[in-house]
Amino acid sequence: MTRNILVVEKILSANDRIAAENRAIFDASGIKAFNLMASPGAGKTSLIEQTIKRLLPTLNLAVIDGDIATNIDADRAAAAGAIAVQINTGGECHLDAIMINSALKQMNLQDIEVIIVENVGNLVCPASFQLGTHKSVLIASIPEGDDKPYKYPGMYRGVDALVINKIDLLPYVPFNMEYFRKGVEILNPGLETFPLSCKTGEGLDSWIQWIKIHAQA
């Protein structure tokens, strides 16, 4: 068991070293990078599509898409007009800094101002792996239920912003926003939140404002 823990620690510290390298690459190229995390189906790709649509006229945007399998998400990002690179992790439940490093080597960085990394759909594993991005964003989704901050605290603790997607479904599912927000506030006091619907467009303006500010910081 000790041996196992030592190996895991070694992997994490190797990851942190490459994450620092990635950050240096971003900074040298004048790129701001965002790590987008969520459960499967919370709306990462939909939010990226909406963000591309609204940012692309003024900012050059690229997407690095992480998935166990398929190019579905990168294809959607590319169809929306962004440069898109797909990483298939095989069985891994998260992206790591080495995967991002490899993806960066395939990209023409001087043409890019913003990179959005779409992590593997998972509310546990991605929280443990720094990628070198400047900001981490979590997407919660109304139909997932209001108890998720309490049950997945690691993920809620470590992020810089929280998108609450699919608010158009609020009339159809049980979701106590006060209980949800109380859990978030305990884990991550003062966290900026963006309730919105990628489907109807409601609330997207504030999110776009936030990403613009941090893209140009």
Add this chain to the structure above:
Amino acid sequence: MTRNILVVEKILSANDRIAAENRAIFDASGIKAFNLMASPGAGKTSLIEQTIKRLLPTLNLAVIDGDIATNIDADRAAAAGAIAVQINTGGECHLDAIMINSALKQMNLQDIEVIIVENVGNLVCPASFQLGTHKSVLIASIPEGDDKPYKYPGMYRGVDALVINKIDLLPYVPFNMEYFRKGVEILNPGLETFPLSCKTGEGLDSWIQWIKIHAQA
């Protein structure tokens, strides 16, 4: 890297050994055990509540609940009338056979006919860890989207039944059932599926019928 792979293989083979032990314990006690897996918020606990309500009058049912943190799910199962044991995995993204083995030691097995294991909400990790249960069940959820079989093939490949929950939300979200089912059929030909809604009760009868048949097999 080789060392890491060796350690992972050792962990998995140790897990398989304990899983076989668990199976022997279940069989010696005349218990049928089900491993319920899904993304966060797909409705594992809701399905368990509905199943307890319908099975409890005729079958003695216990629940082993796995979560990163909190007793929310075990409390819900206990409130519905079942014997419930909570496992908090700390940071782990799945249950393993050793955790189940420890839980079994806390339970009075001769009073139990069916055990439902509620795995950690995750569409990746639980697929790699046998628990010793007789049947594995995956819950998909309509608002997660219709591309999940394609993007999380490991999970869809290994299960014995698929519940498609939250069908009451079909009018409000984009979900192409034909595309979804095509993906499932490629990965797991002939898989039994149960479209249902834990909220409205629609479709629950067929699921209850399935679990009854396998509980008494």
